[in-house]
Amino acid sequence: MQYKDALDYEDSLKLGEGVKFDNEKVDWTLVPFKAMEPVVRVLEHGAKKYSADNWKIVKNARHRYLAAAYRHMNAINDGEWVDDKETGGSGEPHAAHVICCMLFLLWFDMVGYKDE
Secondary structure, three states: OOOOOOHHHHHHHHHOOOOOOOOOOOOHHHOOHHHHHHHHHHHHHHHHHOOOOHHHHOOOHHHHHHHHHHHHHHHHHOOOOEOOHHHOOOOOEHHHHHHHHHHHHHHHHHHOOOOO
């Protein structure tokens, strides 16, 4: 049962039902968190290789992270699914790298980041 306002609360008590006004809140249960694990490992790899949150201060970041996303997508297109650890990569799926790059670009837009 959905409740539109506090007046519905009284009715819910009569029915013995609890009320939680969360209809307009983001439903985080829709996120496939298991699929986010390699994304977090890519972020950890970057934090160790550079420093945590270094991606926020990279010059010309929009262009560079978009270019990085394209490189990882091209690797996937060529049939290479994992960023090869033997050649200095993370050992994580290229798709996880693409997601990281896209998250960075989304964050830049959300905070009003301006490229230099």
